[in-house]
Amino acid sequence: MKFEIITDSSANLTDSLIEKYDLKIISLSYFIGE
Numbered sequence: 001m002k003f004e005i006i007t008d009s010s011a012n013l014t015d016s017l018i019e020k021y022d023l024k025i026i027s028l029s030y031f032i033g034e
Contacts, residue, residue, distance in 0.1 A: 005021060007013070008028035018025065 004024055006024045006026060008026055010028045011025075013023065013025075017023070
């Protein structure tokens with residue numbers, strides 16, 4: 001079974017961890033107020 005790990009940009013992972021585990025990063029944006 002093949003799978004990929006996806007996390008958001010707030011995870012604060014180091015570049016070496018992202019490369020080591022071939023992680024996919026998606027941007028996380030949030031807005032407070034109007």
